[in-house]
Amino acid sequence: MHNVAVKSKEVTLLEILDRILNKGVVVSGDIVISVADVDLIYLGLKVLLSSVETMEQLRGAPIVGPMQEPT
Amino acid sequence: MRLYTYGIIDSSNQVNEPIYGLEGACVYNIPYCDIGAVVSELKEPVQNVTRSSVLAHEEVIERLMEYFTVLPVKFHTVFDGRDGVLSMMQSYYKDFKNNLDRLRNKVEFGIKVIWPADKVKKRIMNSQKKNEREMPVPAGSSNKKFIRKKFEEYKTNKEFEEKANKFINVMDIFFSKFAAEKKLKKLKTENLLLDAVYLVEKDKQDDFKEAFEHIKGPHTSFKFLFSGPWPAYNFVILPKNSDLLKDSKQEDLFDKVVQHQELVGADKI
Numbered sequence: 001m002h003n004v005a006v007k008s009k010e011v012t013l014l015e016i017l018d019r020i021l022n023k024g025v026v027v028s029g030d031i032v033i034s035v036a037d038v039d040l041i042y043l044g045l046k047v048l049l050s051s052v053e054t055m056e057q058l059r060g061a062p063i064v065g066p067m068q069e070p071t
Numbered sequence: 072m073r074l075y076t077y078g079i080i081d082s083s084n085q086v087n088e089p090i091y092g093l094e095g096a097c098v099y100n101i102p103y104c105d106i107g108a109v110v111s112e113l114k115e116p117v118q119n120v121t122r123s124s125v126l127a128h129e130e131v132i133e134r135l136m137e138y139f140t141v142l143p144v145k146f147h148t149v150f151d152g153r154d155g156v157l158s159m160m161q162s163y164y165k166d167f168k169n170n171l172d173r174l175r176n177k178v179e180f181g182i183k184v185i186w187p188a189d190k191v192k193k194r195i196m197n198s199q200k201k202n203e204r205e206m207p208v209p210a211g212s213s214n215k216k217f218i219r220k221k222f223e224e225y226k227t228n229k230e231f232e233e234k235a236n237k238f239i240n241v242m243d244i245f246f247s248k249f250a251a252e253k254k255l256k257k258l259k260t261e262n263l264l265l266d267a268v269y270l271v272e273k274d275k276q277d278d279f280k281e282a283f284e285h286i287k288g289p290h291t292s293f294k295f296l297f298s299g300p301w302p303a304y305n306f307v308i309l310p311k312n313s314d315l316l317k318d319s320k321q322e323d324l325f326d327k328v329v330q331h332q333e334l335v336g337a338d339k340i
Binding site for chain 2: 013019026
């Protein structure tokens with residue numbers, strides 16, 4: 001189901017990841033990053049993508065929102 | 072109730088067709104004035120980044136693009152209920168409106184150009200050696216030889232960069248003709264000659280693609296990775312988070328692209 005639109009374009013998961021992990025609307029302070037204790041994310045592409053720094057950056061940001069996911 | 076947010080759209084109306092997001096939940100619009108935040112309800116905290124969740128997120132945004140101008144929201148942005156979303160919308164309303172107006176009817180294309188850096192350098196060095204044969208070899212100390220060697224390296228690197236600039240300029244002239252905005256990164260690694268994103272009006276998409284094919288044709292030793300149309304991920308400007316928008320911890324990603332071109336299909340292009 002998920003693949004229909006995505007596969008129709010000649011793109012890869014890497015291209016998607018590059019965009020959705022770091023670009024677009026980043027509403028700091030209100031967001032909750034629920035990926036905790038994940039140092040390396042294995043994406044099944046034989047690539048270990050070290051995005052922990054990004055996650056840490058966001059997790060370290062002051063959270064003024066009403067909710068925080070358990071870590 | 073956790074609300075997973077996919078994007079901000081230029082409409083306060085509901086999405087006409089059913090679109091399913093994470094956990095297979097139906098997405099809906101939370102209107103705020105004349106814009107809205109598209110969300111779905113999450114039963115469980117998202118514990119992991121998986122291929123399916125990444126693709127689900129992206130697919131929702133792509134589906135929304137068919138009907139609206141979309142500001143894609145970063146992956147894993149979760150709010151605690153409707154009030155949390157509305158509070159965020161209130162804080163960023165003007166910024167969202169400005170971006171939606173600026174990005175209306177525009178899409179993003181990504182272009183990566185990989186060139187054979189080692190061959191380019193080798194060619195430069197060979198050409199320099201040829202010239203050196205016509206010059207007298209400095210007699211004397213090893214210091215002089217060392218300095219000469221360093222100078223040659225410097226010349227090689229300078230010429231390498233000049234060549235890169237020349238190629239990039241030629242390509243960019245073609246692409247810019249059909250682009251409203253652009254962001255170029257030159258030589259992120261020696262092999263990744265160009266990593267660029269262009270914002271293109273929807274009715275110029277075909278021209279842009281044609282320009283790409285035109286550029287790609289003669290450069291058979293280069294590898295080109297073309298992607299899009301994307302929502303304008305790289306062109307959303309939110310002054311409040313300018314520090315966060317300044318990327319990037321993803322430098323490694325591009326190195327991986329260069330090192331493992333087969334993973335992204337670049338070797339087949």
